[in-house]
């Protein structure tokens with residue numbers, strides 16, 4: 001690659017005082033005090049990638065404060081996502097273990113958790129990459145035939161050339177791998193900022209959104225993103241965080257005992273996928289296509305969907321689920337819960353034959369509870385006696401059939417050996433669909449389920 005003549009213009013941090021220093025513990029009496037994923041759009045480090053499935057770092061700080069954890073303790077998150085629990089635990093000086101199955105989401109968490117950056121070199125590398133990419137772009141670099149069609153639909157052609165030049169410059173730069181990851185994350189976040197398609201959450205469906213009228217320049221937005229991230233590294237360093245240890249695993253929450261020893265953990269805090277048909281693999285399609293990790297639905301199914309617990313009908317192949325359909329694991333620990341689930345599954349199997357979409361909600365329910373039971377059994381093993389397993393969960397109503405997910409998870413845990421559980425409702429859900437005549441009218445909620453070993 002042709003290198004620019006200069007030695008790279010350092011990108012400097014933008015001074016942006018943070019309102020969210022560590023220790024901003026939520027008022028637990030105030031239900032909304034636990035915050036929402038919106039908090040992560042403002043907080044240093046947490047804001048490096050917008051993951052709507054994420055929860056608030058304030059909840060983690062609140063629970064760490066409530067249970068009096070410090071540097072002698074370990075917190076585990078079996079569904080760590082983009083690392084909210086680990087990053088917040090680090091801010092509080094508590095050790096953490098995180099598990100995430102989705103390779104791209106795991107990489108985001110890992111990049112956010114790294115804090116040993118050499119600031120001057122990071123700033124110089126960012127400047128160098130920007131200069132290299134501008135030179136590539138000026139030389140007429142083309143990107144036809146690089147990606148699946150979805151990527152081309154999401155960007156103005158000229159801006160896409162800029163993004164491709166940035167991608168090429170990062171790949172060709174000789175930045176240390178951890179600094180290259182920092183720059184890759186800055187560029188990843190730039191994608192949804194400069195898209196012309198008004199790419200909507202949670203899925204990318206460019207054709208369904210009006211074209212954005214304001215076009216944002218990819219080079220300028222990438223530079224801003226780097227500066228914001230550099231600022232966060234400087235700000236969090238200034239907090240003088242107490243040292244703590246953090247382990248992240250690109251693994252499977254159903255095999256928790258592989259990542260922590262028996263009785264090693266003081267608090268498990270997590271938000272598992274809800275039983276609500278949200279496809280995590282599809283949510284990150286734009287990003288994973290852009291980086292060339294995957295290039296088709298089948299590729300994403302093999303590399304991501306098949307590794308996740310069952311929580312979306314897009315993960316289901318009916319022919320593979322004859323055994324799971326009968327929920328043998330649940331039957332072994334609780335015949336009463338098994339009977340309740342079988343009635344729901346039967347009802348959903350019948351509704352499937354008459355309802356639009358013919359969704360495999362019957363198998364979704366069976367697969368979800370069979371998988372969650374494996375997580376519960378592993379959680380029991382790695383927790384210290386008397387310690388809590390806290391889950392943020394939503395209940396659900398596929399085809400209008402209510403599944404009291406939060407209580408069933410609590411009851412399953414007690415049947416599997418835990419001593420008791422409590423459900424705290426933090427929010428009602430589904431209000432935005434109220435006017436939709438196609439949708440069920442069952443009121444839904446989001447809860448914090450606290451299970452004690």
Ligand SMILES: C[S@@+](CC[C@H](N)C(=O)[O-])C[C@H]1O[C@@H](n2cnc3c(N)ncnc32)[C@H](O)[C@@H]1O
Nearest residue numbers: 054055079081082084100101102252253308309
């Ligand atoms: C609700 S999100 C958690 C988000 C996280 N609290 C955050 O703030 O980023 C659930 C996560 O579980 C992950 N997941 C699904 N199945 C998994 C499995 N078997 N093992 C580990 N992680 C899994 C999904 O990829 C998703 O990132």
